[in-house]
Amino acid sequence: MKRKVLVTYGVAVAAVALLTACSNSSPSSSSSATPSGSAAAGADPFATPNKATKSPIVVGLVNLEAGPITAPGYRTAAEAAASYVNDYLGGVGGHPIKIESCVTDGQPATSQRCANQLLDKKPVFILGGADVGGAGAYPAWTRANLAVVGAVPLTPVEQTYKNGVIFSAISGPDNAAAVSYASQKGGKSASVVYTSDAAGTHSGELFQQFFKNTGYTTVKAVPVAPTAADLSAQAAQVVTAKSDTVAVNTPVGCGSMLKTLDQLGFKGTKVVIDPCADPKVIAAAGAGAEGMIWGGPFDPPGASADSTLMAAVIKKYQPATAPITASYMGFQAVMNAQKYLSPISDKLTTESIVGAFQAGSNNANFAAHPFTCDGKQIPGAPSICNGYQHIFQYSKGATTTVGDWVNPAPAMGG
Structure with missing residues (x-):
């Protein structure tokens, strides 16, 4: 019997994944979420200004930008999207978006302080950010009855x-989707290599459940100490177990593990987490990176009209923004808000905002798979409206997408 898995992401693993660049890829299928009032696909997006002239719509944003792990790209990409919306798309039904942001450091107390400061700005809604201390901010949003x-x-x-x-998901659905893809290739026995700290152990347990939910009959846990420099013993366990699939869930030691697996003759399917796709990690892995697969929620740059527009807008307004998944999520949130809230721009309430996104199904989602806000897309995570992932594969020096979008829900117990 399949067990439903609540996506309680390991904080350290998830935050590291946020800092990893999405890899370039060949074009793939997508559902383009053409913004309201935008130019035709392929046209110069900056050819015809269309300034928003009505009263501004204030939105609040708490984002992780202080401390050892940060994701400033969410805010800067969202700001780039807002500038484009305000300058070229006529805002949200004529109203410019004004983002009021507050920087947090991952501590709930700091996020709570940010939330209270932002409430003084009278936001119409909150633009959800990247914040592992969200437990401090969300009670404030609840008290104020604000949409996120x-x-x-x-x-x-x-x-x-x-x-x-929430329009896209990572650090759970992406890994589940990659496992689902591996199972479709006939995988039956797996080893899960994971860092044995609290976050890594939790993430490793999720990986093991994903394999079991997709029909793997043998799943071996292979813990790695956070300070381990030599991973040969753990790699040898994978090879000795004769696993046909390995999940490498070691953000710090990924390159070393892949390289050692290759040296020991592992020939099976390699499922990796997003940080393993970093070019520096691929270089460290050498031949061990060949054929590895992972999941990602966005069309890569150049693969669709949306992703092409996003790259151009970020380059114009916020060129220092890192091309990472968190950045794309910030941009996507603003573009979806512009598209779906423009028709109701003069009567924005929490109920009308949430209702605009909950209406219908398979709604166009900027640079990503269509979304359906029915509370059923990801087991245990009703706010997530889409968990679908592209499967990326590194082979012969290039990264490409393979197949169509993959639904991670079955692997997660849905």
């Missing part, structure tokens, strides 16, 4: 917020 549009769903507070709508 978008977010990087790192913790249960984002995933289960009553008035939240």
